[in-house]
Amino acid sequence: MQISHDTAWDDFLEEFTSIFSVYDLNKHKIFICGSYSEDTFITLQEVQKIVNSIENNLGFFEKDFRRTHLENLILKFDLIAKFSNEIIMIIEHDKGGHMIEMGIILSFREFYEKTKIFVLKDAEITEVLKRGGLLTPFFREEHSLFYFEDLERLRVYLKQLYT
DSSP states (O other): OOOOOTTHHHHHHHHHHHHSOGGGGGSEEEEEESOOSTTTHHHHHHHHHHHHHSTTEEEEOGGGOSSTTTTOHHHHHHHHHHHOSEEEEEESOSOSHHHHHHHHHHHOHHHHTTEEEEEETTOOOOHHIIIIITSTTTOOBTTTEEEESSHHHHHHHHHHHHO
16 A cells, blocks of 8 residues: 655655754654553653664654644654654553554554564553564564563663664
8 A cells, every 4th residue: 555645745854854953864763652651651751762872863753743644643653654764662551542553563564674662571462462463474572572571671672772
């Protein structure tokens, strides 16, 4: 399925350079996805902090972009995912909008090939993920799929992968 963004690319680039800078276009752009709920967004912010502390990386969230495709969040996700060099998905539970994003990632080879998934160990997640979406051919454990038991282990993974 081909999705057209018409003139949205120009609008998106204008918004990107107003949020970050034109120089950030040359950085390794990492789209950080996960639950935006109050108790789990803290983890996403920590991921962003770690990613951005490593030279030449720029980690960002979908919600950083307030003007792009506000009328259609699926198109917004598609645009940002295509623009990104890499996608990080943090799964601490299977409730909420990030599961829709996970479905989009799994639907397109272009997306799952540039995605790294970090799953909270022992999190209650649907069988569709456990026995489907988190398995080969989409992801391989310790290559593009990582299980973490706490924030410290997540930090270790991120530093190993992005340093």
